[in-house]
Amino acid sequence: xxxxxxxxxxxxxxxxxxxxxxxxLCTVLIDLGWEQPYSAEREAIPQKKxxxxxxxxxxxxxxxxxxxxxxxxxxxxxVMKLSNGRRQILSxxxxxxxxxxxxLFERQLHLSIDAVTRGSYRMFDLTQLRAAMTVSPGxxxxxxxxxxDERNRADHLIxxxxxxxxxGRIARLLLDIWNRLDKSGKVEGNSIEFPLRQTxxxxxxxxxxxxxxxxxxxxxxxxxxxxxxRSLKILDIERLRxxxx
Amino acid sequence: xxxxxxxxxxxxxxxxxxxxxxxxLCTVLIDLGWEQPYSAEREAIPQKKxxxxxxxxxxxxxxxxxxxxxxxxxxxxxVMKLSNGRRQILSxxxxxxxxxxxxLFERQLHLSIDAVTRGSYRMFDLTQLRAAMTVSPGxxxxxxxxxxDERNRADHLIxxxxxxxxxGRIARLLLDIWNRLDKSGKVEGNSIEFPLRQTxxxxxxxxxxxxxxxxxxxxxxxxxxxxxxRSLKILDIERLRxxxx
DNA sequence: CGTAAAATTGAGCTGTCTCAATCAATGTGG
DNA sequence: CCACATTGATTGAGACAGCTCAATTTTACG
Numbered sequence: 226x227x228x229x230x231x232x233x234x235x236x237x238x239x240x241x242x243x244x245x246x247x248x249x250l251c252t253v254l255i256d257l258g259w260e261q262p263y264s265a266e267r268e269a270i271p272q273k274k275x276x277x278x279x280x281x282x283x284x285x286x287x288x289x290x291x292x293x294x295x296x297x298x299x300x301x302x303x304v305m306k307l308s309n310g311r312r313q314i315l316s317x318x319x320x321x322x323x324x325x326x327x328x329l330f331e332r333q334l335h336l337s338i339d340a341v342t343r344g345s346y347r348m349f350d351l352t353q354l355r356a357a358m359t360v361s362p363g364x365x366x367x368x369x370x371x372x373x374d375e376r377n378r379a380d381h382l383i384x385x386x387x388x389x390x391x392x393g394r395i396a397r398l399l400l401d402i403w404n405r406l407d408k409s410g411k412v413e414g415n416s417i418e419f420p421l422r423q424t425x426x427x428x429x430x431x432x433x434x435x436x437x438x439x440x441x442x443x444x445x446x447x448x449x450x451x452x453x454x455r456s457l458k459i460l461d462i463e464r465l466r467x468x469x470x
Numbered sequence: 471x472x473x474x475x476x477x478x479x480x481x482x483x484x485x486x487x488x489x490x491x492x493x494x495l496c497t498v499l500i501d502l503g504w505e506q507p508y509s510a511e512r513e514a515i516p517q518k519k520x521x522x523x524x525x526x527x528x529x530x531x532x533x534x535x536x537x538x539x540x541x542x543x544x545x546x547x548x549v550m551k552l553s554n555g556r557r558q559i560l561s562x563x564x565x566x567x568x569x570x571x572x573x574l575f576e577r578q579l580h581l582s583i584d585a586v587t588r589g590s591y592r593m594f595d596l597t598q599l600r601a602a603m604t605v606s607p608g609x610x611x612x613x614x615x616x617x618x619d620e621r622n623r624a625d626h627l628i629x630x631x632x633x634x635x636x637x638g639r640i641a642r643l644l645l646d647i648w649n650r651l652d653k654s655g656k657v658e659g660n661s662i663e664f665p666l667r668q669t670x671x672x673x674x675x676x677x678x679x680x681x682x683x684x685x686x687x688x689x690x691x692x693x694x695x696x697x698x699x700r701s702l703k704i705l706d707i708e709r710l711r712x713x714x715x
Numbered sequence: 716c717g718t719a720a721a722a723t724t725g726a727g728c729t730g731t732c733t734c735a736a737t738c739a740a741t742g743t744g745g
Numbered sequence: 746c747c748a749c750a751t752t753g754a755t756t757g758a759g760a761c762a763g764c765t766c767a768a769t770t771t772t773a774c775g
Contacts, residue, residue, distance in 0.1 A: 279742095280752090305625060309715055311633040315625055327621055330614040335622060369575040372617070376572055377580060379624040380550060380560055386631035387676030388556040391731070422753060431632025436731055438754055470553055524774090525720090636763070667721065681763055683722055 242409035243321040244371060245295055245349060274345040277301075283346065284324075284338040292348040293328045296320055299344015300420050304337045304428070314429035316378060317421070319405060320344070326372035329354060342420045386431050389470070394430040395440050396469040399450065403459060419457035487654035488566040489616060490540055490594060519590040522546075528591065529569075529583040537593040538573045541565055544589015545665050549582045549673065559674035561623060562666070564650060565589070571617035574599060587665045631676050634715070639675040640685050641714040644695065648704060664702035 240246060274297055277283045284290065286306055301318040303325060315336060318324060324338055324346075332351070358365045378401075385394050406417045423441065427434040444450045449465050451458040459465060485491060519542055522528045529535065531551055546563040548570060560581060563569060569583055569591075577596070603610045623646075630639050651662045668686065672679040689695045694710050696703040704710060 305629040307629060307633055307715070309633075313629040313632040315628055327618050330611070331618050336625065366575070373572050373576050376621060376624065379621065379628065380581065382628050383560055383624065383631060384550040384552060384558040386628060387558040388552055388554075424753070433732060434754080435733080435756090438756085439731095442755080669721070678764060679722080680724090680765080683724085684763090687723080 240297065240321065243295060243297075244323050244367075245347075246321075274347050276345045277340045277343060279340055279343040281340050282337055283340055284334055286334065286337040288334050289332050290328060290334060290348075290351075291332065292350050293326075293354060294324045294338070294346045294348050296322050296324065297345045297347050300341040301344070301346075302339050302341060302425060302429070304339050305335075306337055312428050313431065314425065315382070316375070317341075317402060317425075317429065319402070321409065323371065326368060326375055329358075329368060329372070341422075341425060391430070391432050391436060391440050392443075392468055393470055394432070395426060395437065395444075396465050398426060398429055399457065399459070400462075400465060400469055403457075403462075414458075415460070415462075416451075416456050416458035418455065419452070420455050485542065485566065488540060488542075489568050489612075490592075491566075492612065519592050521590045522585045522588060524585055524588040526585050527582055528585055529579055531579065531582040533579050534577050535573060535579060535593075535596075536577065537595050538571075538599060539569045539583070539591045539593050541567050541569065542590045542592050545586040546589070546591075547584050547586060547670060547674070549584050550580075551582055557673050558676065559670065560627070561620070562586075562647060562670075562674065564647075566654065568616065571613060571620055574603075574613060574617070586667075586670060636675070636677050636681060636685055637688075637713050638715055639677070640671060640682065640689075641710050643671060643674055644702065644704070645707075645710060645714055648702075648707075659703075660705070660707075661696075661701050661703035663700065664697070665700050 277299070279299075283301060284294070296318050298320055300320070301324075302314045303316050303318065305313045305315055307313070316325075318338075325334075325336075328334070328351070354368075358368060385397055389397070402419070402421075403412070403417060406412055411417060423437045424434045426432075426441075427437045430437070432440075441450075441452075444465075445452075447464070449459070449461050449468075451460060522544070524544075528546060529539070541563050543565050545565070546569075548560045548563065550558045550560055552558070561570075563583075570579075570581075573579070574596070599613075603613060630642055634642070647664070647666075648657070648662060651657055656662060668682045669679045671677075671686075672682045675682070677685075686695075686697075689710075690697075692709070694704070694706050694713075696705060
């Protein structure tokens with residue numbers, strides 16, 4: 226049986242590298258054969274997954290959540306929307322990632338979660354997670370170190386926005402996503418899935434979509450990267466790293 | 471007895487609003503009469519405080535710490551230093567504040583802590599703190615919510631740097647510091663202690679010291695603020711808030 | 716009191732933005 | 746499965762916010 230149109234191919238699922246699976250918090254799914262390729266059995270698994278459509282806001286700024294959402298399939302962004310109508314992307318969420326560890330300790334979201342592609346998330350119950358944390362020091366440490374990673378990325382983003390030029394910021398964004406996908410073995414040949422629009426890059430780097438287009442074109446003309454069919458190929462990673470300093 | 475030259479007046483100590491005191495983690499000091507005004511007794515308290523000089527780096531980027539430092543007196547900054555020589559201030563540390571909650575879960579500092587004024591810090595033992603956290607849910611929650619606050623500020627800074635103009639960023643920085651001091655009752659009349667140099671403001675807002683000088687002068691000419699003798703007086707907070715949007 | 720650090724000022728430059736028009740790609744409903 | 750509507754990308758011309766450089770003055774500090 227091939228995958229139906231309502232279901233992503235197993236490839237795109239984040240389960241393999243999902244933080245919750247790493248914590249053993251997903252045993253039910255493992256037992257049920259979740260990691261097997263797409264199959265009738267798999268579709269029979271109780272679907273607690275919530276789908277989301279592309280380009281929709283999944284959770285609104287200031288919404289209150291009773292759990293911690295994890296992105297199962299598809300890409301999303303966490304966005305801060307300012308009163309002047311401008312938007313700043315705080316982080317790009319790829320499959321298998323927790324939306325934000327902050328929700329482990331606070332029910333209110335201070336930012337909006339917007340979908341890039343269509344996909345799905347699974348909501349992990351907060352009290353259940355907190356209980357797991359107090360019982361198991363391993364889980365506690367891993368979740369907190371995930372929080373530290375989040376914080377680390379935020380700090381680097383601050384430095385990028387405050388002290389780097391457009392070229393550097395964009396190069397760093399591309400390399401950052403590259404590295405994250407690389408860690409979970411999602412680099413194929415020298416290219417990765419890359420569903421972000423230039424608008425997303427602009428909102429993530431504090432630039433204009435117009436200017437992003439111009440910078441990306443210089444990258445293309447210099448044979449650094451190639452975009453095609455929602456994927457990114459890096460042709461000269463060394464020179465790109467140079468631009469990222 | 472008046473304060474000796476080697477000791478700040480009680481006014482400048484952060485103990486009154488120190489997070490550790492709030493957590494009851496400072497009972498020894500309380501019992502010994504720490505909260506009394508400057509006195510011979512107070513000076514007799516076992517001094518675990520470590521002094522630091524103005525404008526010095528207190529902890530270096532990538533240093534490994536066995537505890538969590540709390541600023542007792544004086545102001546400091548946490549700074550990210552880039553390879554191109556530029557620097558970005560991630561946060562301004564005022565007396566009574568924990569340097570960063572990240573150190574509760576990770577021994578390595580990823581940024582540098584630089585003093586603004588001279589002052590002192592006290593190092594809280596990591597294992598002792600972790601133990602207190604596991605024993606007392608109250609302490610756990612408070613420290614984690616402090617971490618959330620930190621994270622929150624980082625997110626807002628990202629949005630500021632990415633999507634706001636120089637005027638807005640500077641206005642927001644001034645108001646942010648104002649509000650933090652206000653919370654701990656340190657606004658007197660309509661002015662606050664303000665030891666930051668324009669260079670600090672520049673590094674915190676991602677601008678140049680030259681341009682900061684120009685913007686601040688427009689603020690002065692518009693009778694929004696007044697700087698004198700390391701203090702800041704806000705003359706028209708409403709209009710300043712407008713500029714901050 | 717002398718030296719180092721900080722602030723000010725001006726002239727010129729440039730990276731990035733705005734506006735606007737056009738073209739390409741993607742998605743949707745009949 | 747096509748036609749239309751929407752969203753995204755490209756391009757060019759012009760404007761301006763914020764930068765660099767450099768000289769001078771003011772302030773802070775040992």
